[in-house]
Amino acid sequence: MPHLSGDAVAGIRRFNRFYTNILSLTNRFLLESPFSLAEARVLFEIGHQERCTARDLSTLLHLDPGYLSRMLSRFCRIGLVVRAPSPLDGRSTVLQLTSDGKNALEQLEAASDRQLGTLLGHLSPREMHRLLLSMGAIEHLLDAGSAPEPDIRTFLPGDLSCIASRHARLYEEEYGFDATFEYYVMAGMASFLKDWSGCGDPRRKGKGNVWVVEQDGLFGGSIAVVETEEKTAQLRWFLLEPEYRGKGFGNRLMEKAVNFCASEGYERVFLWTVSDLLAARHLYEKWGFTLMETKEHYIWGKTLTEERWDSVL
Structure with missing residues (x-):
């Protein structure tokens, strides 16, 4: 394991605190909704994937299968998600949002858009370009497989x-x-x-x-x-x-x-x-x-x- 200097560790922790605070991720609920961050991400993936399974979610979001199963059972119980037979394999089921689930996701995305507008609306086009380049650099440095070929x-x-x-x-x-x-x-x-x-x-x-x-x-x-x-x-x-x-x-x-x-x-x-x-x-x-x-x-x-x-x- 490569050794990180004290300055590097302190800088990373400082950025983590700043980022979680600015997005209010230390709160129990996300964007003044009844959902946690993990729950909101699950709703988003179900809503935007054509055929989404519990296994897909567990792998993509790095969620414990037992924790995810309890979350999905709750979503089904309150009418946000339904399970349906997979058109490709009748032995498995796919997850779909109900009309209430779609409405909940739309409200989450609208709230997220408003939050981004508040956070970033004051930036000039040049500053926005610089921010996006910096965010892309963080993403690609921490996930080498996502970096485009130079x-x-x-x-x-x-x-x-x-x-x-x-x-x-x-x-x-x-x-x-x-x-x-x-x-x-x-x-x-x-x-x-x-x-x-x-x-x-x-x-x-x-x-x-x-x-x-x-x-x-x-x-x-x-x-x-x-x-x-x-x-x-x-x-x-x-x-x-x-x-x-x-x-x-x-x-x-x-x-x-x-x-x-x-x-x-x-x-x-x-x-x-x-x-x-x-x-x-x-x-x-x-x-x-x-x-x-x-x-x-x-x-x-x-x-x-x-x-x-x-x-x-």
Whole structure:
């Protein structure tokens, strides 16, 4: 079992207290109704599933079968739920809401809608978007099976600013680079955007491309192809967030970039890296790049060995 720091435990408990208080989940009854949270969830699932069985409910809601059986017996007794033979298997029964049960569920959902309106009505569209992203992140981090597969797409407005920011932060945290590295990255991006958009020379418009790894709106990594001469391109801004490393995303980004270079008719592709980036060097070798030049000098606040790697397509 992984060890959680005291700060992590305290933060999680603080959020739990906040969340249960804000939704009044510490009360015995939910939304001023005669139902507990578990009872309301059972009514919701019966009302929204086409063929719902007691076994389905027990598995989905992680309810003790004995506790669930007593709850369903009560619902049947007060006229909210009926049991009917399953159309697929006459030996089993499905659960259905009666008209009173449907009315009770409608009142619960209306009360829930009013509560959400009260809680969230003051949020701006940007704040609502941020909240939904945060809620999705919590859901997917705690339930890995629900997380969508990260997407690799071409860059959109605003992406290069994010890439520059993550380069500056990660290289400072992991390698101790200073602020001059951020300037170096941003200067290269400004030049790329000027040419790519045709601001400098319309004949060069659209040269090169950038790809971004994204999951639920969150940045996961990047790579770029920048044309330096008519038949020569440079790979730049190759980066993976720590949680995306060792999962094949570096290989997929390299594939995007190298295939693009081949399709655009480039004859040579090169890149600059530093000797400390061992995993990246291994990946470059795998994709047919050869170390061509090294130079040691003081740059970005450190003495580093820069390396040029080339590939002939």
